[in-house]
Amino acid sequence: MKVLLAPGAGAPPASNPPSRPLASARPCLVLFAFLLLSAGIGHAQAGAGTASALEVLLRWMPLLLKAFVFNIAISVLAMAVGTATGTVLGIGQLSGSRAVHAVSWLVTQFFRNAPWLVLLFFAMFLLPFEISVGSVSVALPDWVKATIGLALPVMANVSEIVRGAVRSLPSGQWEAAESLAYSPRQTLWLIILPQCIKRMLPPWMNLYAILTMATVLASVVGVSEIMTTTGQVLASEGGRPDLLAPLYAFVLLLFFVYCYPIARWTVRLESRFSVKG
Amino acid sequence: MDAFFEWFRVLYDETGINLPFLYDDYDRNRMVDGFLMTVKLSLVCLFFSVVIGVVGAWLQGSTLKWTRRFVNGYIQLFRNTPPLVQLYFFYFAIGSQLPKVATDWGGQAPVLGSFAWAAISLSFFAGAFNVEIFRSGLEAVPKATVEAAEALGFSRLRIYTDVTLPLAFRVCLPALNNNLVNLVKTTTLAYAIAVPEMLYEANQIWSDNVNVTEMMVFLLIVYFLLVGVLVWSMNRWERALRIPGYG
Numbered sequence: 001m002k003v004l005l006a007p008g009a010g011a012p013p014a015s016n017p018p019s020r021p022l023a024s025a026r027p028c029l030v031l032f033a034f035l036l037l038s039a040g041i042g043h044a045q046a047g048a049g050t051a052s053a054l055e056v057l058l059r060w061m062p063l064l065l066k067a068f069v070f071n072i073a074i075s076v077l078a079m080a081v082g083t084a085t086g087t088v089l090g091i092g093q094l095s096g097s098r099a100v101h102a103v104s105w106l107v108t109q110f111f112r113n114a115p116w117l118v119l120l121f122f123a124m125f126l127l128p129f130e131i132s133v134g135s136v137s138v139a140l141p142d143w144v145k146a147t148i149g150l151a152l153p154v155m156a157n158v159s160e161i162v163r164g165a166v167r168s169l170p171s172g173q174w175e176a177a178e179s180l181a182y183s184p185r186q187t188l189w190l191i192i193l194p195q196c197i198k199r200m201l202p203p204w205m206n207l208y209a210i211l212t213m214a215t216v217l218a219s220v221v222g223v224s225e226i227m228t229t230t231g232q233v234l235a236s237e238g239g240r241p242d243l244l245a246p247l248y249a250f251v252l253l254l255f256f257v258y259c260y261p262i263a264r265w266t267v268r269l270e271s272r273f274s275v276k277g
Numbered sequence: 278m279d280a281f282f283e284w285f286r287v288l289y290d291e292t293g294i295n296l297p298f299l300y301d302d303y304d305r306n307r308m309v310d311g312f313l314m315t316v317k318l319s320l321v322c323l324f325f326s327v328v329i330g331v332v333g334a335w336l337q338g339s340t341l342k343w344t345r346r347f348v349n350g351y352i353q354l355f356r357n358t359p360p361l362v363q364l365y366f367f368y369f370a371i372g373s374q375l376p377k378v379a380t381d382w383g384g385q386a387p388v389l390g391s392f393a394w395a396a397i398s399l400s401f402f403a404g405a406f407n408v409e410i411f412r413s414g415l416e417a418v419p420k421a422t423v424e425a426a427e428a429l430g431f432s433r434l435r436i437y438t439d440v441t442l443p444l445a446f447r448v449c450l451p452a453l454n455n456n457l458v459n460l461v462k463t464t465t466l467a468y469a470i471a472v473p474e475m476l477y478e479a480n481q482i483w484s485d486n487v488n489v490t491e492m493m494v495f496l497l498i499v500y501f502l503l504v505g506v507l508v509w510s511m512n513r514w515e516r517a518l519r520i521p522g523y524g
């Protein structure tokens with residue numbers, strides 16, 4: 001296993017070797033200090049008789065954390081939906097049938113090149129508020145619509161990841177499977193895709209981090225996730241301008257603490273797989 | 278031209294496809310303004326994010342430990358937090374602390390408006406990615422090239438601007454291309470702090486005319502074209518910069 005981390009062309013720079021677990025704790029500390037500092041600025045500006053920024057933050061912490069968990073839930077759900085549909089779309093792009101290939105390609109390009117926020121508006125306004133199947137009608141709450149809106153660009157990106165990974169495998173794999181009398185479907189599911197997972201994992205995790213950070217966009221279309229909740233907390237504290245910096249810094253910190261380990265892990269996986277080839 | 282625009286009014290009457298930004302003067306001006314604002318915001322952010330990337334990559338190669346740490350901290354902070362929260366932090370938290378200036382009509386306005394903050398915030402966001410992109414390009418420049426330049430007596434800054442950066446630039450153009458496309462798409466976030474860009478104006482129009490579907494399709498097409506123009510010109514630039522036998 002030592003070989004995997006040997007310095008080489010593809011290895012990360014020596015300043016932050018991925019093998020040191022403590023290295024990832026330092027930026028968190030810096031950010032926490034930044035949060036305390038902004039809370040301190042807020043405290044210095046607040047007059048006597050008002051709660052300090054830190055007190056306000058502690059008081060609303062449970063609510064904010066709950067809202068953040070909601071963000072995470074949306075991201076996990078959108079990722080699951082996006083991955084499932086994206087994989088189908090990606091395989092469709094590799095299809096031998098010209099029509100299937102063209103349609104999958106077009107759908108992928110369309111959703112990959114549109115801004116996330118516009119797609120979110122798209123889903124918010126154009127999906128019905130409830131779906132009726134026969135006599136049963138299922139209500140679509142706004143967060144479900146937001147999840148669908150976020151799953152659309154994820155789907156297109158997963159499609160490209162799948163296509164790229166399958167294309168990156170040497171064609172000898174297909175030929176060898178064919179000579180062993182595997183059907184094309186069996187080749188894809190039993191031989192090609194299992195090998196692709198290793199290659200797809202780093203970009204897929206990268207995409208998940210991007211998606212998590214995009215969940216705050218749902219606040220623009222009115223889903224009560226963390227940005228909306230932060231706005232409500234600010235309003236209920238009487239709109240004090242000195243609270244703006246600490247509260248927004250706290251939201252930044254939450255996302256940083258969640259996304260930074262994912263980014264580190266991705267880098268580590270990438271460097272490991274790049275040596276193995 | 279008027280006949281052309283009038284045709285869309287007829288289209289609306291006949292089929293119900295409502296495109297007021299074509300047949301209505303007022304809506305057309307709004308849409309054109311929004312489009313120009315998006316282009317302007319994109320160009321400003323493209324320029325500054327590349328400048329931040331170039332300067333950041335230079336600072337990252339610094340011999341001072343704290344300079345490198347500072348740049349790394351900046352990259353990690355901006356890469357791992359949502360751009361929308363960054364925008365809010367800049368606009369509401371920092372923007373509200375700045376002094377106000379008197380406007381022409383006797384009111385008070387912040388020193389930096391929403392456009393300026395959107396430009397600053399998005400430039401820093403995309404810049405963090407650009408630093409990493411330029412760094413990966415610099416790593417691809419052969420060491421011998423740098424040593425040769427050192428032997429010829431170039432200073433560290435001259436080596437960077439005259440030798441390594443031009444070579445690195447060619448290597449990292451595809452990655453840069455990708456990030457700049459993302460930046461153009463991210464300019465829609467400026468909607469959240471009421472910069473009158475395309476999404477904002479489209480929102481105004483669909484609020485007045487209740488034609489969300491048409492406006493949405495129109496928006497997607499326009500962004501598609503904007504991104505297409507950017508990719509096309511970057512590809513042309515890539516070809517123009519190509520050195521035969523290199524990369």
